[in-house]
Amino acid sequence: MGRQHEMAIPFDNTYAQLPEVFFSKGKPATVPKPEWVRVNVELASELGIDPEWLSSEAGLGILSGNEFADGSEPLSQAYAGHQFGGWVPQLGDGRAILLGEVVDGSGIRRDIQLKGSGRTPYSRGGDGKSPLGPVLREYIVSEAMAALGVPTTRALAAVSTGEPVYREEALPGGVFTRVASSHLRVGTFQYFYARNDRESLQALADYAIARHDPSAAKSDEPILSFLEGVVERQARLIAHWMSLGFIHGVMNTDNMTVSGETIDFGPCAFQDGFHPERVFSSIDRQGRYAWINQPAAGQWNLARLAESLLPLLPGEEKENVSAVEQALTGFGNQFRQAYFSRFRAKLGIRESGEKSEDFVEKTLGMLGEEETDFTIFFRELTRSADGSCASPESLFSDGEMFTRWKEEWNEVGGETGPDVSVMKRSNPVRIPRNHRVEQAIDSAQGGDLQPFHDLVDALVHPYDEDASLTKYEESPNAAERVTKTFCGT
Ligand code: AMP
Ligand code: MG
Numbered sequence: 001m002g003r004q005h006e007m008a009i010p011f012d013n014t015y016a017q018l019p020e021v022f023f024s025k026g027k028p029a030t031v032p033k034p035e036w037v038r039v040n041v042e043l044a045s046e047l048g049i050d051p052e053w054l055s056s057e058a059g060l061g062i063l064s065g066n067e068f069a070d071g072s073e074p075l076s077q078a079y080a081g082h083q084f085g086g087w088v089p090q091l092g093d094g095r096a097i098l099l100g101e102v103v104d105g106s107g108i109r110r111d112i113q114l115k116g117s118g119r120t121p122y123s124r125g126g127d128g129k130s131p132l133g134p135v136l137r138e139y140i141v142s143e144a145m146a147a148l149g150v151p152t153t154r155a156l157a158a159v160s161t162g163e164p165v166y167r168e169e170a171l172p173g174g175v176f177t178r179v180a181s182s183h184l185r186v187g188t189f190q191y192f193y194a195r196n197d198r199e200s201l202q203a204l205a206d207y208a209i210a211r212h213d214p215s216a217a218k219s220d221e222p223i224l225s226f227l228e229g230v231v232e233r234q235a236r237l238i239a240h241w242m243s244l245g246f247i248h249g250v251m252n253t254d255n256m257t258v259s260g261e262t263i264d265f266g267p268c269a270f271q272d273g274f275h276p277e278r279v280f281s282s283i284d285r286q287g288r289y290a291w292i293n294q295p296a297a298g299q300w301n302l303a304r305l306a307e308s309l310l311p312l313l314p315g316e317e318k319e320n321v322s323a324v325e326q327a328l329t330g331f332g333n334q335f336r337q338a339y340f341s342r343f344r345a346k347l348g349i350r351e352s353g354e355k356s357e358d359f360v361e362k363t364l365g366m367l368g369e370e371e372t373d374f375t376i377f378f379r380e381l382t383r384s385a386d387g388s389c390a391s392p393e394s395l396f397s398d399g400e401m402f403t404r405w406k407e408e409w410n411e412v413g414g415e416t417g418p419d420v421s422v423m424k425r426s427n428p429v430r431i432p433r434n435h436r437v438e439q440a441i442d443s444a445q446g447g448d449l450q451p452f453h454d455l456v457d458a459l460v461h462p463y464d465e466d467a468s469l470t471k472y473e474e475s476p477n478a479a480e481r482v483t484k485t486f487c488g489t
Helices: 041-046 057-063 132-148 186-194 198-213 214-218 222-243 291-312 317-348 354-370 375-387 399-413 421-424 435-443 448-459 468-470
Strands: 021-025 035-039 074-077 081-083 087-088 096-103 109-115 153-165 170-180
Touching: 021 081, 035 057, 035 096, 035 132, 035 448, 041 153, 057 153, 057 317, 057 399, 074 435, 081 291, 081 375, 132 170, 132 435, 132 448, 186 291, 198 291, 214 222, 222 291, 317 354, 317 375, 317 399, 317 421, 354 399, 375 421, 435 448, 448 468
Parallel strands: none
Antiparallel strands: 021 074, 035 153, 074 096, 081 087, 096 109, 109 170, 153 170
16 A cells, blocks of 8 residues: 555544444555546635645545545445345445545535545455546536536546456546545445444434534434435435436435435436436336436435334334325425426426426427427527527427417416526536537547546536537437446446
């Protein structure tokens, strides 16, 4: 293992102080020839890390796993989970190592974790490594999500290792540095629940409440307040994803945070041509995590969290069950509220109510009918409301259908007309389109990182019009279209 380094990342660790059953201590593996792919200097500053230092050889040493950072207490976290509905009692960080935590400029504790940094006790048959492709995908999509305003884990850095990773073929290896407001998952709670380890479950709940719901600690029933908090955050998150045409792709309970941040950018995708039942993930054969099924999948996962918390509730079993059921029922209303409010904003509709909700459904029905490009439709509509271009009639082969829709839109919008400034803030010009992500990864594997950097840069201000970036607005042509995405791990 490498040399000690002076404390250049201001670590302030709490997870490592939890009982030993929560994790396994162990350092990242070293790599032969680390090179920077990209450092997120803005995020480094936010975290109180000197970006110049981080971008240096010293920073590279630490974020590649070759050097040991002073103050770091490297560990891999234990968790369990339901994967596509099937119970797996032991998952855990099989290819991720938590270096430690820092407290950011706004006082929020953030995890700094390496992904792809070698085997851990939770690796099972895996090598603990990551090809560069998934590293770049997570960098692009997680930073785009953040720029779009969606709660998400972040990308602090991407490094190439100079070491091949063997999948179906030899691929260049990479290490990703992930920043998260925590890595606590529904599956972390399931891990202790399934082991009947009430004491650890209580310690985990106390820890999660202190970190994510400090106000719940003061409520009459902290566990229930915490559950309500998670339910609300997930309802809002999933509605936000859907309003951008996003499909997570692997909403397993181990990939759902209690913080309400998006985590795990495997076979995820933003839809081009919209269809509510769209699936991209190559492993999601039943469409369990299709665009339209995401709220149901979220609620199912939250039910697994609720049952894991039951042993911590003080009442009689019957009472407890009805209390958590009530919290879970809240999900439906909160989701609907967030979902319709986001779609109303996209359509510039000022008034809530059943009429506007029906119209949102009708709009999505129209888009699904011809699989119209989701992002382009809403942005063109925004431009037409702004008077900067004609209405997006040309996106539809059935012009009459669109005309009828537009008449209704004008009617629902009322006399004041659409709220253009809200539309501009709700309808991005640029999203990380699948074909651009694939092209960036392909070029990088061929040694050219420029398309990756250009794509990341193009997505920093996704709601701003920029005539120099129109190629990132365009939908793919037939040859470019991506219809499947892979975990690629
Ligand atoms: P994910 O698909 O990222 O949700 O991962 C599911 C589980 O598989 C987690 O426990 C991961 O740590 C583990 N895993 C995924 N890829 C690897 C790998 N290359 N080596 C070891 N474990 C892995
Ligand atoms: Mg995962």
